[in-house]
Amino acid sequence: MKKSTIILLMAVTISGTTLLSCKDNANKESGLQKPIAQTKELAVDEAIELTVKNLQAAYNGETTASAKYEAYSQKAKEEGYLEIAMLFHAASMAENIHANNHKVVLEESGQTIAEIIPEFTVKSTKENLEDAIEGEGYESTVMYPDFMITAKAAKNELAGISLNYAYRTELKHLKMYKAALEALQNKTDKSLPTVYFICPTCGNTYQGTTPKRCGISMTNSERFIKVTSLN
Numbered sequence: 001m002k003k004s005t006i007i008l009l010m011a012v013t014i015s016g017t018t019l020l021s022c023k024d025n026a027n028k029e030s031g032l033q034k035p036i037a038q039t040k041e042l043a044v045d046e047a048i049e050l051t052v053k054n055l056q057a058a059y060n061g062e063t064t065a066s067a068k069y070e071a072y073s074q075k076a077k078e079e080g081y082l083e084i085a086m087l088f089h090a091a092s093m094a095e096n097i098h099a100n101n102h103k104v105v106l107e108e109s110g111q112t113i114a115e116i117i118p119e120f121t122v123k124s125t126k127e128n129l130e131d132a133i134e135g136e137g138y139e140s141t142v143m144y145p146d147f148m149i150t151a152k153a154a155k156n157e158l159a160g161i162s163l164n165y166a167y168r169t170e171l172k173h174l175k176m177y178k179a180a181l182e183a184l185q186n187k188t189d190k191s192l193p194t195v196y197f198i199c200p201t202c203g204n205t206y207q208g209t210t211p212k213r214c215g216i217s218m219t220n221s222e223r224f225i226k227v228t229s230l231n
Contacts, residue, residue, distance in 0.1 A: 047153035052111060054147040055102050055159055060116050061143075062099035062166065064134065066092045067118040072128040077230060079125050082179050083192035088128075090196035090227045091173050094203035098166040101202075105158045129181040136174040142165060165202035166218050174203055196227040 006169035033070035042050065103113050122128065151159040183189040193207040202217040208219045 007034060010107070035170045042150060042153045044154060047150050048156065051147075051151045051154040051156050051159050052109060054150055055116070055162070056111070056113075058143070058147060058166065059099055059102040059106065061139070062102060063116055064118040064120060066095035066099060068092075068120040068122075069095060069132065071120070071122050072125070072132070075122050075128060076125045080187055081184065083126050083189050083194055084125055084129070084184065085230055086194050086196065086227070087176055087180055087192065088132075089230050090198060090205055091132075091176070093198050093225065093227065094169055094173070094205050097198070097200065097203035098162075098169065101162040101165060105156075105162050107217065108158060109156075111161065126184055129177055129184065132177045133181065134175065136170045136177060140170040140174055144170065165204075165216060169203045169205060174229050176205070176207070189221070198225040198227060199222070199223075200225055 059205055069088045069092035073085045073092060076082070076085035076088060106113055111197070123131070148160055148163045148167065151163055180189070180192060183192050195208055197206040197210045199206075199214040199217055199219050200223055201219040202214060204214050204216045206224070210224055212221055213219060214221070214224075
C-alpha cells in the first residue's frame with residue numbers, strides 16, 4: 001500500500017465520520033460561516049459515479065491552482081510585494097498536496113489520471129489576489145461542500161477525507177487572500193507574514209506559528225514544511 005494511501009487511511013481511523021460531517025459545523029479555524037448544502041438525495045450507484053467525476057474535477061482544479069499561484073508569486077515578487085509572493089508560494093504548495101491526495105483516491109479506485117496543462121492568465125498582483133479570492137470562495141462555499149455530500153452518499157470515506165482536507169484549507173486561504181488584498185490597498189503589505197508552515201498531510205497552512213498538531217489532520221507539527229523563501 002502506498003505511503004500516501006496509508007496517511008489517508010490513518011485519518012479514517014482517527015476521525016471516522018467526523019471528518020465527513022465537518023461541513024455541518026462552523027469551522028473554528030476559518031471563522032467563516034458554513035456553506036449552504038445541496039438537498040438532492042442521490043442513489044449510491046449514482047453517487048459513486050459522480051464522486052469519481054468530482055475528484056477528477058478537483059484534481060484538475062488543484063493542479064491548476066498550484067501552478068497559477070506559483071506564477072502569481074513570481075508576479076508579486078516582480079512588483080515588489082515580497083510578502084504577498086510568500087503567501088502565493090505557500091498556497092501553491094498546499095494546493096499541490098490537495099491535488100496529490102485527490103490523485104491517490106482516484107488511483108485507489110482504479111482510475112487513470114490524465115496529465116493536464118494548466119491554463120490561466122497572470123495579471124497585476126491586485127487582480128491576481130481578486131482572482132484567488134473568487135476561486136477560493138467558490139471552492140469553499142459551493143464546490144467542496146457539494147462534493148463532500150456526494151462522497152458521503154457514495155460511502156467513500158477516502159474521498160470524503162481528501163475533499164474535506166482541501167475544503168477546510170481553502171477556507172483559511174480565503175481569509176489570507178482577503179487580508180493580503182486589504183493590506184495591498186492600504187499599503188500595509190510589509191506587515192504581512194513572511195513565514196508559513198504547511199501540513200504535508202492535508203495542506204493546512206499556518207502563518208508564523210503553529211500548534212503542536214495540525215488542526216485538520218492531527219499531523220504532528222514536527223512534520224510541517226517550513227516556508228521561509230521563494231525557492
